[in-house]
Amino acid sequence: MTASFTMNSHLGKRILALVRQGNYAHAGEEEAIDMALAGLAKDPHRSLLDAGCGRGGTAHYIQEHGWGKVTGVDIEPESVREAKHAYPGIRFEAGDIMDLGQRYAGYFDAVTMFNVLYAIPRHQHALSALAEAARPGAALMIFDYEDPGSYGAHAIMEGSAAFLPNPMAAGAIGGDLEAAGWSQTGHRDITEAYIRWYRHLVDRIVERRAEIEEIAQAEGYQRVLGLYSQLLDVLSAGHLQGAILSAERRA
Template identity: 30%
Template sequence: MTGMNSFDNKSFLARIRGGDFAHPGEEDAIDLVLSHVSPAPSETVLDAGSGLGATADAIGRKTGASVVGVDLDAQSVGYANSRYPERQFIPGDVTKLGELGLPTVDVIYAFNSLYACEDLEACFAAFRKVANQRARIAVFDYIAYDASALAEADCLPPTVHSMAEMRQAPERQGWTCTGIVNLDQDYIAWYGRFLARMDENREVLGAARSPAFFDEVRKKYADMRQCLEWGVLGGALHTYAFGT
């Protein structure tokens, strides 16, 4: 199966989630993250790995901040700019933010995007290049508790980072971890809700692509939820501040 990060597959997942979101929990997850790291209306926000744009738009609506999203997939960026014209979306590699002509940012969010980045340290080095001296980061993402078992399950790429990596890589680039919120049980509940939505809309979703594609996607996410239940995979919100 083509990677779920392709535009067509992200669009299929968005139909299940009921909005252009690329992460579990949808707006509930955004509200949770904003309860820990929320920008002021006068601040500028970067959504790193912005996907189809709904998360960046929700952050802008909920906070009044100016939001710019960056995503490697140019087709997703084109869609987001068309769908959410009040936000700005730019195609580009998150590890090369310094080359994109971005404004200086006050807050950086990454919602289930850094797990796919092989060089986590390069991501945080790039964040330094666009962030001001008081910048904060919120990373909402998967955590690999058992990398070998996760690789055997084959439901996510082998780049999912461990808890230690999520602390050490940012620190080497001048970012201090200011908090960790365990979201293991939340992820289990969110993926349960996701699978229930798939089952409720099986006929429509199967017709949108094909019944075989539907079954393959459902198995992938059922396997992911099982990894969460077994403690092989987890979820967490990590927050960071620059140089504190």
């Protein structure tokens, strides 16, 4: 059974939560959230969408630290169920980002996405749906992998599927944002931090081997270790970057 899990499945995120000691499935955990939201003034009354919220740790951290009243949405129902159970003070919903425009037209004051866009095939389509769900002037923060142009030749595979199917293309994401109704306001290269975070993550995977094997067997452990070791190599070689993008919803 474990042979077929992917890191974005419920079991994959459970392993990551165990290794990271928190309900996070993005690089850098809480340090990354503070880094990504450093430019967003705190306002507990802001309606903030955490799109692709996973197990809810990020939504909880954002709300607890005063950036807004958070709604977390994720396409994977089991993670949403666990998020609701773990953080009853936060609104979580199962759903596809692509449908949020209809459900929440003009509602959100801010949108965050932590390592989500890489999992979505049509970036412009997703960004348009988020623009529809946001009010004019709303802030968007995207924290994700960015392909400088050479990742395709070094792509990491999870069996027959791509581990990171659609990292942001450095030359295209600005145009996707513009076409979707957002004006880009910032871009920060955080590759050095990604390398440091993934080095630490690989060490933690090795340290927690016994616990990972308990839920995913020896094969699952080897799989997780192999994937994140490869990711560290690809980042260190400069074929993949980490980036924080900010944008504002045009009127």
